[in-house]
Amino acid sequence: MKQVKTNAMRLLDEAGIEYTAHSYTHKHNDPVDGISVAEKMGQPLEQVYKTLVTQTHDNEYVVFMLPVAEELDLKKCARAAGTKSLEMIHVKDIHKITGYIRGGCSPLGMKKDYRTFIDENVILQDRIYFSGGKIGVQIEMDPEDLIRFRHIETADLIKEK
Template sequence: MQTAKTNAQRLLEAKGIEVSIYTYDNEDGAIHGTAVADKIGLPPETVFKTLVAHSGANLYVFVIPVAEELDLKKAAKAAGEKKIEMLPLKDLLKFTGYVRGGCSPVGMKKLYPTFIDESAEIQERIAVSAGKIGLQMEVAPEELAGVVGATFCGLLK
């Protein structure tokens, strides 16, 4: 059971956004997206992962369905960059305040330019990390985009 709310939850609730919380057991170490979707009982196309990429010193956040792969060329185009690379895992906590498997697009240390795959727009609600391994939150995609200033665009391979 969840005890304390995460920053991501608090930020959404402060804006009056309705959030459904899902907890899952991560003792088995299976924290990859499709395992999480299975554990919380939601279709993988409604569960999204948060990826952080960079071009030089510029960081960008990409939110895509868990079973899909980010197309770095499409990501670079969306971000207005020539080339973009995934942020090294060792730098994730330093820049976002989150760890792998618990990275939420909401409540990072800074508000980075954020892009959500356009497939989210056809979903009534999508689940994203609530900022902690073992915790997901479900929210309307438009409301999530509004909070983080995200743009919807095609990001998938």
């Protein structure tokens, strides 16, 4: 069966960037959190990234990517973004802001190209996985290609345990 292309895949295709699309089975009531996705895909947690959207105190949206088992440190994120403070957007606003739904939010193909940061430890990975823009679809690619393509900045974003 031919895989349907998502906006994220179309953007990578247009730019001539190499990636591999993966799909996994998702039933209506299955969890959509990143750890569940990594387990379904059989991939190490440190290689599967989630995409989180925040809003600064002056209403700018900023996107952050980090491994699915980690938690954002909002103070570190604010520092990286050069803003006084920021907070996670409400789940109900994800579609309105990004064009995606919870569990299918990709750093590629959002309604606008928001400033995006990825945790600095991404350099330790040869390949990473992230949402392809639809629940049940993951994109695998070289993180350096993603960083160059989207002009993503690296920073220390993870909350200390």
